Amino acid sequence: MKDQELNFEGIEKQTLRAFTEKAYLDYSMYVILDRALPHIGDGLKPVQRRIVYAMSELGLAAGAKHKKSARTVGDVIGKFHPHGDSACYEAMVHMAQDFAYRYPIVDGQGNWGSADDPKSFAAMRYTESRLTRYATLLLQELEQGTVDWAPNFDGSLEEPTLLPARVPNLLLNGGSGIAVGMATDIPPHNLREVVKACIALLEDPELTTRKLMAFIKGPDLPTGAEIVSPRSDLVQMYESGSGGYRARATYEMIDGDVIIEALPFQVSGSKVLEQIANQMRLKKLPMVEDLRDESDHENPTRLVIVPKSNRVDIQALMAHLFATTDLERTYRVNLNVIAMDGRPKVMGLKALLLEWLEFRMHTVTRRLSHRLAKLNARLHILDGLLIAYLNLDEVIRIVRAEDKPKPVLMKRFALSDEQAEAILETKLRHLARLEEMKIREEQKQLAEERDEIDKILKSKARLKKLVRDELITDAEEYGDERRTKLVEREAAQAISETELLSSEPTTVVLSRLGWVRAAKGHEIDVRSLSYKTSDEFQAAARGKNLQQAVFIDSTGRAYSLDAHSLPAARGYGEPLSGTVDPPDGATFAAVLIGEPADTWLIASDAGYGFKVKLSELYARNKKGKSVLKVPENAKVLPACPVTDPKALAVFVNDDGEVLALPCEAIEEMSAGKGQNLFGIPGRKSADRDEYLVAMAVVASGEILTVYSGKSSPMILKFEELKQFTDKKGQRRQRFSRAYKQIDRLEVGI
DSSP: OOOOOOOOTTOOOOOHHHHHHHHHHHHHHHHIIIIISOBTTTOOOHHHHHHHHHHHHTTOOTTSOOEEHHHHHHHIIIIIOOSOHHHHHHHHHHHHOTTTOSSOSEEEESOOOOSSOTTOOOOTTTOEEEEOGGGHHHHTTTTTTOSOEEEOTTSSSEEESSOOOSSOHHHHHOEEEEOSSOEEEEOOOOHHHHHHHHHHHHHOTTOOHHHHTTTOOSOOOTTOOEEOSOHHHHHHHHHHSEEEEEEEOEEEEETTEEEEEEOOTTOOHHHHHHHHHHHHHTTSOTTEEEEEEOOOSSOSOOEEEEESSTTSOHHHHHHHHHHHSTTEEEEEEEOEEEOTTSSEEEOOHHHHHHHHHHHHHHHHHHHHHHHHHHHHHHHHHHHHHHHHHHTHHHHHHHHHHOSSHHHHHHHHHTOOHHHHHHHHHSOHHHHHHOOHHHHHHHHHHHHHHHHHHHHHHHOHHHHHHHHHHHHHHHHHHHOOOOOSEEOOOOOOOOOOHHHHSOOOEEEEEEETTSEEEEEESSOOOGGGSOOOTTOOEEEEEEEETTSEEEEEETTSEEEEEEGGGSOBTTSOOEEGGGTSOOOTTOOEEEEEESOTTOEEEEEBTTSEEEEEEGGGGOOSSTTOEEOBOOOTTOOBOOOEEEOOTTOEEEEEETTSEEEEEEGGGSOBOSSBOOEESSOOOOOSSSOOSSOEEEEEEEOTTOEEEEEOTTSOOEEEEHHHHGGGBOBTTBOOEESOTTOSSOOEEEEEO
16 A cells, blocks of 8 residues: 655645744743733733723722622633633732732732731632722723723723823832743832832932932831841842842830731741741740730731740840741842833833833823813814704704705704714703803813813923822822831841850760760769660760760761750760761761860870860861871770870770870870870781770879779779889889779779
């Protein structure tokens, strides 16, 4: 069977690259222009504009009765916006939330969400809505020839391409959106301040951004709070159109408690309480006794923080909470809008206001021109009606006698088609009641209005004055006082964990398998603690919980951790390998803790070691730092603190031989192999003919306890240990003939 040849006649051919490029660009432009970015004219995205227009068409003005939100959403998606009903309803809800919009456009009844959970609103079949009084500023001039109209998606209706906003709604309510390759983040502002800036620009278009900021001091958030960014940051933000600002909650002290009265924009009070409670659980806020949420209808935000006592530094506490919770937030600003030329553009404050004023001037010009045309049309009709009144008998005769009276009237009295039509449509009884004085009075009033409009249209100064007066009137009627304070403050600093904790003695215990824990106090018997099966005590060090503990592994690497972060001694502790990252196969041998300037003795059982400052052992990362060079097949001994330069370092080998060295004779280093402390010959082979089993540092006034098998412990005073010092190379001495195999050495008082 022969293959049939495909026929591509009449089918357009395109390369895949060209097709995908065009398709993606078309999609990008749709998202940018018709979904994500607001227009500078009315400050609305298409879905918002369609919601407002549909509600006005349903008669849902501010004074009307509320209607089910589902009715509005149905009209919007059925007539103008063929998209998902849930997305449309969510946009409508956003315009109704007084904690989201500085000047809400929709007035809702029912559950429209809360600041704690903005998306907790009820379904649209339950809620009711209408427009707010503020929405009048967007719709008032809609039917006055002020905007262009375009067919809806199916061509059955027309919708406005813009709403004739009387105020810069873009800046007043702000907005955010993510398009393709660009985004917008516009903060809300105060109506009265913005209007003052517009008036100043009308009077002097050369004003700088800094001078405009004498009127617009900064964003004005619906939730109040305070903006704490430096003025220089706000100036840069308004000059470039991009930047950011910091907002902080406000609080006051009442009866010793901290009362948070206002939260930053889009911050949930319940989330803030959860963040604080989490710190309390982790014992990072020991100065806080209790938390309460006393918010209600009268006090939408009232969070109570109860300090433990009146000695708590409230300013330090709040600075910590500002730095570690959402009580202070940084907001990004990107004044990216659809400009009057239909293109997206990032504008500074001055450029944005100037362009909106051009839009407003153009809108007012169209409104006046539309009104002028109506006035001229009415005056023209009145001229015809006046002629008919003056010649009433003749008009009646023509209408009664002629089959087609219209052309006869037009010819007889030199009337236009519109005038003749108006006369013929006037009922006889109305003609009879027409009075010349009334017609002339109406003519006079309309003529005066026409002349006034004509003067305004011919004079830019008069037009500016009209725009100015209308802005002032709207600001007085719809404006309010600023809610957000502007207070320049330093960035909040979190309190370090060491400042939050009280200093307490602690004993850090390390097991042979590398498990670590911190026990309170120094009197604990570390060997009596419980250990995991097949595990046992390895080393311990005594210090304070606010100090850093250092651990040395079998390869000679050192790791440091905050002692207060170590697990408590109630259980087995936790494996160190879960917190630090030692080399494969390495085990942990020593633990050190104390002040950074403290001196410690570290050594391997090959007999090499040195003194070192504890600060030299602190490591900045999990992999630690190389400190002690360990000879092949050697092990690291538990480290010993050197509290007195004149102390004696006591070493014992596997044959029970003892050597006591003055600590002054031991070299101090920061890293390396160290000196030969016991005189053990160095060997390269794996055989260990001799090695150290224990070491201890004993200062004046301390005693050394020697443990050897089942023999009773031997107790030696500091003065008695001097007999074991190396004199003339005679070091091979023993504690006693009965003590041939030494298990361990312990130092005490």
